[in-house]
Amino acid sequence: MPVESRAGRLGVGTIGAGRVGAVLAAALAGAGHALTGIAAVSQSSRDRAAAMLPAVPVLPIPEIVERSELVLLAVPADELEQLVAGLAEAGAWQPGQLVLHTAARYGAGVLDPARRAGAIPLAVHPAMTFTGTTIDLARLPGTWFAVTAPAPVLPIGQALVVEMGGEPFIVAEADRAAYAEAIDTAVSFSSAIVDQASELLDGIGVGRSGAVLAPLVRSAVENALARHDSGPFADGAGTIDEAGTDRPLGGGG
DSSP: OOGGGGGSOOEEEEEOOSHHHHHHHHHHHHTTOEEEEEEOOSHHHHHHHHHHOTTSOBOOHHHHHHHOSEEEEOSOHHHHHHHHHHHHHTTOOOTTOEEEEOOSSOOGGGGHHHHHTTOEEEEEEEOSOOOSSTHHHHHOTTOEEEEEOOGGGHHHHHHHHHHTTOEEEEOOGGGHHHHHHHHHHHHHHHHHHHHHHHHHHHHTTOSSHHHHHHHHHHHHHHHHHHTTOOSOOGGGOSSHHHHOOOSSSTTOO
C-alpha cells in the first residue's frame, strides 16, 4: 500500500507484550490507531496484555504481520535480528508496510530483510524506563524518542512519536551504538548509585532511605542535566517540523 494512504489511522500489530510493547501499543491506540493484535508468549506478558489492552486479541506472530499496516517490534534487542530475518524467509513482510523496532542499539539496518521485501523500516527508541503499567502513559508526553530511518521516511517515524506524546530527535545509523551506550550508562549508574547510598543509610539505621535521598538525588541530577541542556539539536534533529522487554529500557519488549 502506498505511503500516502497512511495519513489516516493504521492497523497496528504488536510483537512483544513486555513493558515497552504494551505501553506503546496503548499510546498508539490512544492516538486513534486500531490495534489488530498482540503476540504474548509468557504468562506475565499475557497478564500485561490483558491489563493494558483488554480488547486486543493475542495472536500468532505471522497472523499479526499479515493483518497489520504497522508492525511494532518491541522484543529484546538480542532477539530482534533473528525475528526480522525469520519473518522475511517466511515471506511475511508486505510492500508498503511500516516496521518499527524499539531497540536502542540498532538503527534501521537491522530491518533490511523487511526493507528488501518492500517494507518501510523505522527505528524508534523512547529514552525512558518502563513499568509496563498505565503510569508510563502519563510519562510519555515530553519523553524524547531517538528516531533512525532512511531520510525519505524519517517524517513518518517522527509523526508516530508525536502521536504518542513524545519528542523525536534524529540519531544517525552509525551513531546508534554510542546512543545505546549513553542510555545504558545513565540507567545503570544512576540505579547503582542510589542502591549503594540507600544501603549505607540503611546500615546506620536511617529509616526510609529512599525518601531521604529523593530530594538530594533529584536536585543533583537536575543540576547535572541542566549543564548539558543548551543549544539546538545537530542537523535540525528535533520535532517533525524541524526535520521536513520485559526489560526496563525501551530496547526490549
